[in-house]
Amino acid sequence: MAVGIYWAMRISTIGFQVAIPTGIGFWLDTRWNTSPWMVLVGAGLGFAIGTLEFIRLAREQSPSDARRTAQKQRKTSNPKDRQAD
Numbered sequence: 001m002a003v004g005i006y007w008a009m010r011i012s013t014i015g016f017q018v019a020i021p022t023g024i025g026f027w028l029d030t031r032w033n034t035s036p037w038m039v040l041v042g043a044g045l046g047f048a049i050g051t052l053e054f055i056r057l058a059r060e061q062s063p064s065d066a067r068r069t070a071q072k073q074r075k076t077s078n079p080k081d082r083q084a085d
Helices: 002-032 037-061 063-077
Strands: none
Touching (some): 002 037
8 A cells, every 4th residue: 555655646746746837827927917928837847847757757667777776775785885983
């Protein structure tokens, strides 16, 4: 169940990253009477941020990256690599 909650959280984060800048753009449009320019800017910014987050999520699931991450974790947890204070 924890895995399902983790994935729901990651996917909903991407949705919020697209929706929140668009909502802020809508609010700015109503405040400054610039319709639809701020919505378009907010949607473009949100889309770019969401796309970057999606790419990051896909890279985390890549088998080669998973091996690389596991190797980094093993190197940092090796007691010989730690310096004595």
